[in-house]
Amino acid sequence: MLVDTILDAIGNTPTVKLHRLSADTGSSVYAKMESLNPGGSHKARIAYAMILDAQRKGILVRGSDQTILEPSGGNTGIGLAMAANLLGYKIVLVIPDNYSIEKQKLLRAFGAQIVLSDSRRGNNSHGEKAIELQFENPDFVMLNQQLNPANPEVHRLVTGPEIISAFGQTAVNYFVGGVGTGGHISGIGEALKAHWPALKIYGVEPAQCDLKNGYHAAHEIQGLSIGIIPRNMNFDILDGMIKVEKDECVSMLKKTMQTESISLGISSAANLVAVAKLAPHVSKGSVILTMVYDGVDSYLSYLD
Numbered sequence: 649m650l651v652d653t654i655l656d657a658i659g660n661t662p663t664v665k666l667h668r669l670s671a672d673t674g675s676s677v678y679a680k681m682e683s684l685n686p687g688g689s690h691k692a693r694i695a696y697a698m699i700l701d702a703q704r705k706g707i708l709v710r711g712s713d714q715t716i717l718e719p720s721g722g723n724t725g726i727g728l729a730m731a732a733n734l735l736g737y738k739i740v741l742v743i744p745d746n747y748s749i750e751k752q753k754l755l756r757a758f759g760a761q762i763v764l765s766d767s768r769r770g771n772n773s774h775g776e777k778a779i780e781l782q783f784e785n786p787d788f789v790m791l792n793q794q795l796n797p798a799n800p801e802v803h804r805l806v807t808g809p810e811i812i813s814a815f816g817q818t819a820v821n822y823f824v825g826g827v828g829t830g831g832h833i834s835g836i837g838e839a840l841k842a843h844w845p846a847l848k849i850y851g852v853e854p855a856q857c858d859l860k861n862g863y864h865a866a867h868e869i870q871g872l873s874i875g876i877i878p879r880n881m882n883f884d885i886l887d888g889m890i891k892v893e894k895d896e897c898v899s900m901l902k903k904t905m906q907t908e909s910i911s912l913g914i915s916s917a918a919n920l921v922a923v924a925k926l927a928p929h930v931s932k933g934s935v936i937l938t939m940v941y942d943g944v945d946s947y948l949s950y951l952d
């Protein structure tokens with residue numbers, strides 16, 4: 649494949665059958681490998697899509713050196729920094745001060761300026777700090793992934809159709825996904841339910857949290873339950889939520905790397921824990937699809 653810039657290599661990720669988890673659960677379990685996107689996650693899609701959308705609306709002008717501001721615990725920040733370098737913008741990212749040093753170094757390596765927020769102020773400390781910075785710097789452009797419609801839209805228009813085309817005549821019966829901004833589960837969920845009306849969708853959340861009722865406890869599954877009810881979450885497409893514990897996710901992460909040879913992060917392992925919890929309640933041989941969002945590299949501190 650010959651592409652003009654790395655941004656043109658975003659998307660078209662493979663969907664892989666998880667043979668061990670399928671054997672263990674009696675279902676046919678598949679994972680869409682979003683970790684194989686440039687920048688290493690599904691967030692490359694929305695970062696680039698939000699910038700293109702802002703350019704179409706004249707909010708951002710390519711090559712203008714405008715500053716993009718975003719609260720991001722990592723993956724969206726990486727995608728935005730990559731796109732900003734190639735499209736001529738500066739980038740300021742606000743991340744909680746308890747996020748790993750490796751993530752901060754990685755973002756700086758991509759040219760981002762990092763502002764740390766006080767994580768003791770809650771799971772959305774970086775969101776609140778970004779709003780403060782926006783007030784102080786009205787010329788900064790905040791794309792705001794938790795309410796920007798371009799986030800679920802790219803998943804509805806691109807990621808969902810990729811899944812539909814990959815499965816062809818095989819119907820997917822269940823889709824299991826985590827909820828951070830709600831972007832991918834809402835966008836993919838809408839596309840898949842339009843194509844397979846009988847499909848059921850389950851969200852994944854840390855055991856301490858209750859997203860639907862707006863309860864956000866501190867937790868360690870980075871990427872999920874971000875401390876607010878995100879505006880991009882379409883609750884109508886959800887058939888239920890599945891709760892997972894951090895320790896279950898760490899065990900699943902290790903097991904999956906050794907049995908499926910797939911590198912995965914903690915929120916992706918959370919998806920697989922949720923699949924294993926769902927499987928006993930569905931008919932044998934059901935097709936269950938979930939996502940691997942990113943690889944293990946940012947989560948090595950979770951391992952022994």
Ligand SMILES: Cc1ncc(COP(=O)(O)O)c(C=O)c1O
Nearest residue numbers: 723827828829830831832871915
């Ligand atoms: C590692 C990881 N997993 C899951 C999610 C949740 O994705 P979404 O924001 O589409 O709900 C995120 C979002 O930041 C993430 O970075």
